[in-house]
Amino acid sequence: MKKLHVKTYGCQMNVYDSIRMAELMAEEGYVETGDVDDADLVVLNTCNIREKAAEKLFSDLGRLGEIKALRASAGSPVVFAVAGCVAQAEGGEILRRAKDVEIVIGPQSYHRLPALVEGAMLGRRAVETDFPAESKFDHLPPRPATTRAASAYLSVQEGCDKFCSFCVVPYTRGSEYSRPVPDVLAEATRLVASGAREIVLLGQNVNAYHGASPDDGDWGLGNLIRAVAEIPGIARIRYMTSHPNDVDDELTAAHRDVEALMPFLHLPVQSGSDRVLADMNRRHTAADYRRTIDRLRAARPDLALSSDFIVGFPGESDADFTASLELARDIGFAQAFSFKYSARPGTPAATRADQVPEPVKTARLQELQALLAVQQQRFNAGFVGRTMPVLFDKPGRHPGQLGGRSPWLQAVHAEAPESLLGRIAEVAVAELRPNSLTGVLTTRGAA
Numbered sequence: 001m002k003k004l005h006v007k008t009y010g011c012q013m014n015v016y017d018s019i020r021m022a023e024l025m026a027e028e029g030y031v032e033t034g035d036v037d038d039a040d041l042v043v044l045n046t047c048n049i050r051e052k053a054a055e056k057l058f059s060d061l062g063r064l065g066e067i068k069a070l071r072a073s074a075g076s077p078v079v080f081a082v083a084g085c086v087a088q089a090e091g092g093e094i095l096r097r098a099k100d101v102e103i104v105i106g107p108q109s110y111h112r113l114p115a116l117v118e119g120a121m122l123g124r125r126a127v128e129t130d131f132p133a134e135s136k137f138d139h140l141p142p143r144p145a146t147t148r149a150a151s152a153y154l155s156v157q158e159g160c161d162k163f164c165s166f167c168v169v170p171y172t173r174g175s176e177y178s179r180p181v182p183d184v185l186a187e188a189t190r191l192v193a194s195g196a197r198e199i200v201l202l203g204q205n206v207n208a209y210h211g212a213s214p215d216d217g218d219w220g221l222g223n224l225i226r227a228v229a230e231i232p233g234i235a236r237i238r239y240m241t242s243h244p245n246d247v248d249d250e251l252t253a254a255h256r257d258v259e260a261l262m263p264f265l266h267l268p269v270q271s272g273s274d275r276v277l278a279d280m281n282r283r284h285t286a287a288d289y290r291r292t293i294d295r296l297r298a299a300r301p302d303l304a305l306s307s308d309f310i311v312g313f314p315g316e317s318d319a320d321f322t323a324s325l326e327l328a329r330d331i332g333f334a335q336a337f338s339f340k341y342s343a344r345p346g347t348p349a350a351t352r353a354d355q356v357p358e359p360v361k362t363a364r365l366q367e368l369q370a371l372l373a374v375q376q377q378r379f380n381a382g383f384v385g386r387t388m389p390v391l392f393d394k395p396g397r398h399p400g401q402l403g404g405r406s407p408w409l410q411a412v413h414a415e416a417p418e419s420l421l422g423r424i425a426e427v428a429v430a431e432l433r434p435n436s437l438t439g440v441l442t443t444r445g446a447a
Contacts (some may be wrong), residue, residue, distance in 0.1 A: 004030040005039035007060075008228040012240065013107075013202050014084055014439035016153040018045045020140060021083065021110050022314065027141060028114050037067055041079045041117060046086035048168050048332045048344070053086050061098045069098045079120045083110055085172035089346070091129045101125075107158075107173055108132060111139040131174045136182065143190045149237075149404070150393040150422040152196035155213065156184050156224065157203030162243060164270075165281045166310065166341065168339055169204050175203075178211040181219050181227065186431020188228050195422055198236035198391055198405075199228060206239050207246040209296060222250030226350070229260040235424055235447060236391060236407070240266045244284045247292050256299035263300055264334070264409045267292070272327030273320035276313050293331055302380065304334035304408040307343050311368055312341045312361030314352035328371055334379040334408060336372045340365050380410060387442055388412070390421045390427045403436075411436035423447060 004025050006016040021043060022032055033039055042064065046057055050083035064080065071078045081103035082094050088106035095101055102120035105113060106129040116126050159174040160167070188199050197231075201224070203209060209221040219227075220281065228237055237260045244267060254261055267289075271277050274285045297303055309324060328336070341360040343350035390412045402416040413436055414427045424447040427439040 001029045002028075002040045003033040003038055004041045004043070005033050005036045006045060007041045008035075008045045009053075009056075009084065010049060012153055013155060013158070013204065014045050014047055016155045016202055017084070017107060017110060018043070019043070019153070021113055023114055023141070023144060024111065024145070025117070028117070035182050036064065037050040041077075041081065043081045043083055043113075046082060046084035048085035048089050050342070050344055052091055057082065057086050057094075058097060061100060065098075065100045074245070079117055081105060081113065081116070081120075083107070083113075083443055085168065086130050088172040089168065092127050094347050095125055095127060104129065106130075108136055109406055116298075135177060135179070137179055143194070150196060150391055151198040151200060151203050152191040152194075153200050154184065154187055154191060155202045156221075157206050157209045160205045161208075162205065162245075162283070163281060166219065166313065166344065168344045168347060171346060172287070173204055176208055178203075178209045178218075180212040181224060183215060184211065184224060185231065187228055188234070189231055192231055192233040197234070197422060197424065198238065199234060200229070201225070201237065202237040203239075205239070205243050205246065207242040207248075207251055207383075218251050220248060222248070222252075222254040225251075225254045225261055229258050230326065234260055237261045238264065242267050244269065244282075244289050244292050247296065252295050252299045252353075255296060255303065262407045263302045264304045264306070264407065265296065266306040266308075269309065269327065270308060270310050271313065271316075271320065272324035273316070274323075276316055276320045276323075279315060280310075280313060281339060285325065288328065289327070302408075305331060306409075307331075307333055307336045309336060309338040309368060309372075311338060311364040313354040314341070314349055315354040316341075316356055321368075325368060325371060328368065328375070331371060332379075333375050337375050338365060338372060377432070381432050383410070383437060384432055385429065387426050387428045390414065390439075391424045391446075392416060393422065393436050395421075406437070412439060413437070414439045414441050416441050 006018045008014050008196050041336050057159040068078055080101045082101055083105045084107055087104045094104045097098050102125050104127045105114045109128040157178045160169045161176045163170050164425050210218045213219040225237055226304045272286050295441045388406045390404040394403045395415045396403045400415050401413055406412050426442045428442050429437050429439040431438045
């Protein structure tokens with residue numbers, strides 16, 4: 001029996017891709033293992049969003065090289081594959097710098113992984129980073145009907161045509177592609193049959209979805225959500241990640257009408273300054289973002305919001321940063337992710353001469369994160385004493401405890417029997433913890 005170890009870096013899209021690669025290799029007789037020392041095939045599925053992503057990859061490969069040497073000396077060779085966005089960006093440079101790597105494969109080509117592994121067994125090294133004319137989804141097998149987590153990722157859209165000046169996604173994931181509606185619904189149906197109660201629709205720019213529909217037209221994300229909600233057994237739907245410019249009336253109406261669509265939305269704004277937003281090529285203003293939020297909240301008053309912020313973008317002044325603070329205060333976020341700007345090679349912003357000094361970026365990030373932390377704590381504190389439905393999806397931190405998620409994506413822990421894993425039950429929230437809520441199960445009945 002051959003064994004596969006996959007290490008996933010970065011976003012939910014990479015998690016989905018890792019699952020699909022494991023499914024591909026399962027058809028070749030590989031079973032997954034959490035022990036890298038025991039693997040016959042190691043796949044590092046990389047992300048190029050964070051700073052120094054390539055350096056971190058080569059550092060990991062250096063450590064793994066010791067394992068490879070030991071396995072070779074024992075007559076039990078192991079194949080190393082680098083996948084994902086760093087693979088796409090670096091290509092053959094990985095093979096030149098890391099002699100232990102046999103396969104470099106981009107995110108649009110991983111359906112070729114079994115053939116490349118077979119070649120690696122014969123001593124062939126390969127780089128597959130082209131953007132093929134046909135979608136990889138056309139070559140992937142149907143999802144197997146095996147038991148999975150209560151919440152399942154489903155990739156419906158890939159790539160981005162926005163070309164924000166700080167972002168590598170258009171270069172590593174390619175142009176926007178939307179999977180046909182029947183394919184999405186078929187995969188969602190199989191996921192539900194294998195135990196999923198929640199489907200998370202994924203895309204680099206998921207609300208730009210425009211998939212070919214059964215009526216010979218194109219459906220937007222709002223219509224797709226309505227169709228997914230009609231699949232028997234689906235209790236919850238989420239989607240990520242979105243662009244403010246693609247929140248159309250159809251999607252807004254879905255937030256109002258579709259009960260299964262959870263009242264939580266991650267909608268990155270990146271900055272509250274119009275000048276910085278223009279330099280970022282975001283194609284929206286702070287006022288545009290505020291109006292979009294107003295429309296969504298009018299449609300779904302209990303909607304919780306999350307966002308992304310970049311501080312210290314090239315040329316960002318004190319006034320620009322203050323505008324980001326003001327926007328955050330005005331909107332009020334249930335959670336948010338904030339980062340110091342870091343240059344991504346090959347992007348327009350990376351070559352600008354007006355880079356913000358590192359100490360200034362650090363100070364601004366600390367101030368913004370302090371504000372966002374207060375907002376998150378205030379939001380979560382508002383649920384103490386309330387009862388909410390929780391989808392239990394994993395064992396808790398303590399014996400006899402389960403963990404799950406509220407409709408607003410909060411982590412919730414409660415004493416509950418294992419029979420409630422994969423089910424939704426009512427929990428009375430009793431206490432606010434730093435990163436979660438704890439409560440008491442109010443009923444043994446569950447959906």
